Amino acid sequence: MRLVGARLSPGSDTFIAELTMKDGVEAARILTDLETFWASPAAALASYSSEGGTVVPLDQLQLVPPVLPGARVICIGLNYLDHVLEGSYADAGLPEYPTLFARWTSSLTVSGAPIPVPSNEDGIDWEGEIAAYIGVPLIDADADKARAAVMGYSAFNDVTSRRAQKLTSQWILGKNGDNSGPLGALVTADEVGDLRDGLRVQTRVNGEQVQDGNTKNMIYELGEVLSLVSHSFTLKPGDIICTGTPSGVGYSRKPAWLLQPGDVVEVEIERIGTISNPIVSNSLRSES
Incomplete structure (x- = not known):
C-alpha cells in the first residue's frame, strides 16, 4: 500500500490517503485523519477497505508529508x-x-x-x-x-x-x-x-x-x-x-x-x- 499526506485545501486538516486510480486518473482514497492514523497505524490499516472511502483526484489535493508535527x-x-x-x-x-x-x-x-x-x-x-x-x-x-x-x-x-x-x-x-x-x-x-x-x-x-x-x-x-x-x-x-x-x-x-x-x-x-x-x-x- 502506498500512502500520502493530503489536504483538501491549503491549511485544512491533513488526512492519510492511499494512492489509487479513478477513471484512469491518479487519485487518493481518504483513509483517516493524520492523528488517528498515527495513534495506531496497524489498527487504521486493519480497518481500511479498498471499496470504501472518498476518492479524490490528485490534482484536487495538496500533498504534504504524512508526518505528525511533533514527530522526531x-x-x-x-x-x-x-x-x-x-x-x-x-x-x-x-x-x-x-x-x-x-x-x-x-x-x-x-x-x-x-x-x-x-x-x-x-x-x-x-x-x-x-x-x-x-x-x-x-x-x-x-x-x-x-x-x-x-x-x-x-x-x-x-x-x-x-x-x-x-x-x-x-x-x-x-x-x-x-x-x-x-x-x-x-x-x-x-x-x-x-x-x-x-x-x-x-x-x-x-x-x-x-x-x-x-x-x-x-x-x-x-x-x-x-x-x-x-x-x-x-x-x-x-x-x-x-x-x-x-x-x-x-x-x-x-x-x-x-x-x-x-x-x-x-x-x-x-x-x-x-x-x-x-x-x-x-x-x-x-x-x-
Missing part, C-alpha cells in the same frame, strides 16, 4: 563505507556508534516541491536515502523488536547546505533548510521487505546518475540503530529514521558539484519509488 526525525550520518571514504571523515576511522542528527518536521516537503538555495551557500548537495517510519512504541527494544516496529518506508533526499553544516561539529544548521527534506509516498513494509536483503538507492541530477548504492552496504543496520535510540528515549508511532546516503555526493567531487537554480534532482529507491524536485533561487524561498 532522526538521521544517520556516514552510514555507507564508500561515503565515509569519499569525504573529509576518512582518516577518523569508523566510530563504534552511529553519528545521529535531527531534522525538524518543518524542513520536510514532498516530491515536486521547489527547494531553495540559501543565500549564503554556493549551492546545495544531494543525499538520496531511505526514510523508515515507526509503527509502535519502542522502549529498550532489542534489534529484532525494533526492526519489526518499522511499518513503512519512503524515498528521501537529505538535501544539505554544506557551508552551514561545516561551521561547527554539529550538523543541524546545514540539515534543516526550508523544503530541504522531500519525502515520497509511504510504502508499507510488507511491500518493501528487509533492508538487509538489499535495495538499490539511486540519485540523478538533470537525468545524470550521481549515486548508485545498495542498503546491503550499510555500516549501521536499521534495527540495531533503532534499538540504540530506544534505550535513550521512547520512539513513538510516526517517528522517522533516515538511514544515510551512499557515495556520490557533490561536495566531495573535484571540482565540487552542487545543485543550482534550474537543476532537477531525483532519488529512486527500489520497491519504494522516485521523488523529483526542482532547485530554485533563494528569492523564491518565501513562496516555496
